[in-house]
Amino acid sequence: MEIRQLRNFVAVADAGGISAAARALRLTQPALSRQMKALEEEIGAALFERTARSVRLTPAGGLLAAEARKLLRFADGLPEKIRTAAGGIPLRVGYAPSLAGDFLPVAIERFTQCHPRARVRLSDLSSAEMMDALAEDKLDLIVAAPTSTHDAIRWVPLRSYGWQVVMHIDHPLAKLDLVSPGDLHDQRLLLYDRADYPDYWERIQSFFRDRGLQSKIAGEFDGVISLIAAIEANLGIALLAESSHPDPTGRGRLTSRPLRESPAPIKVAAGLPTARETEPPVLAFVEELKAAARKAPEVNR
Numbered sequence: 001m002e003i004r005q006l007r008n009f010v011a012v013a014d015a016g017g018i019s020a021a022a023r024a025l026r027l028t029q030p031a032l033s034r035q036m037k038a039l040e041e042e043i044g045a046a047l048f049e050r051t052a053r054s055v056r057l058t059p060a061g062g063l064l065a066a067e068a069r070k071l072l073r074f075a076d077g078l079p080e081k082i083r084t085a086a087g088g089i090p091l092r093v094g095y096a097p098s099l100a101g102d103f104l105p106v107a108i109e110r111f112t113q114c115h116p117r118a119r120v121r122l123s124d125l126s127s128a129e130m131m132d133a134l135a136e137d138k139l140d141l142i143v144a145a146p147t148s149t150h151d152a153i154r155w156v157p158l159r160s161y162g163w164q165v166v167m168h169i170d171h172p173l174a175k176l177d178l179v180s181p182g183d184l185h186d187q188r189l190l191l192y193d194r195a196d197y198p199d200y201w202e203r204i205q206s207f208f209r210d211r212g213l214q215s216k217i218a219g220e221f222d223g224v225i226s227l228i229a230a231i232e233a234n235l236g237i238a239l240l241a242e243s244s245h246p247d248p249t250g251r252g253r254l255t256s257r258p259l260r261e262s263p264a265p266i267k268v269a270a271g272l273p274t275a276r277e278t279e280p281p282v283l284a285f286v287e288e289l290k291a292a293a294r295k296a297p298e299v300n301r
Helices: 003-015 018-025 029-043 059-087 104-114 127-135 198-210 224-232 280-295
Strands: 048-050 055-057 089-095 118-124 141-144 153-161 163-168 188-192 216-221 238-241 254-258 266-273
Touching: 003 018, 003 029, 003 059, 018 029, 055 059, 089 104, 089 127, 089 280, 104 118, 104 280, 127 141, 127 198, 127 266, 141 280, 153 280, 163 224, 188 198, 188 224, 188 238, 216 224, 224 254, 266 280
Parallel strands: 089 118, 089 141, 188 216
Antiparallel strands: 048 055, 141 266, 153 266, 163 238, 163 254
16 A cells, blocks of 8 residues: 555545545546555455445445544654754743743753753743643643643643732832732732733732722733833832842832732743643653752742
């Protein structure tokens, strides 16, 4: 049997007839019929029950169709596997810089030392973008805050963080050593966008709601760069993970204060898709993430 024969056989099985399959394959009907007859002779079993207008698979034909589809999937994916082997191990990682910045670089360094041919490609994405990209097989794993709404993701815990209030150095709260929940009442809040960061949004809103605090949403932002720019402009304050650098630009305009009472700690985990088998290099990288997260220094409170 040849791959071409099996491909044409599956086309006939899917189309339910020689004529329809021949049109799809751009072959003449007699030529395709001869191919199917030769295939039956080679196997030594009838593959089709033929009627005047259609064909139906016999039990032997059904078995061959199922096995042929597996073989064709393997054959179709073989060139990419060869290219991958020639070009190195690809590893597509989605991550949130504010949550993984203190241990992800260490994990990448260790992983590439053990796998010199590895090619790690990082994508800085929102929570929603990471979940979608993982489901669509555009990422191999993600490093993010787990969400229970995605059963298609298996989460491997890495570490957790508390919270801090980040503000302009001239903001009144900057005069405090410790921020109490009551100090946040009626403050102008700058938040990550609720569509892209739904869990973060709900966590902050629940914290205010459960304590009877009034919040004034002064802006929503699609990423940390735009959020930091708004804080530098003194448009409001932001509640961020302790892993977020309080002054990432280094311009000396921002500062942070710990909270006397905080929302529940932010758990960070590696997310793997449950719908497909995890490749060994990905599992090896997860182990490096776990080791790097354990050794990462604790955030100063």
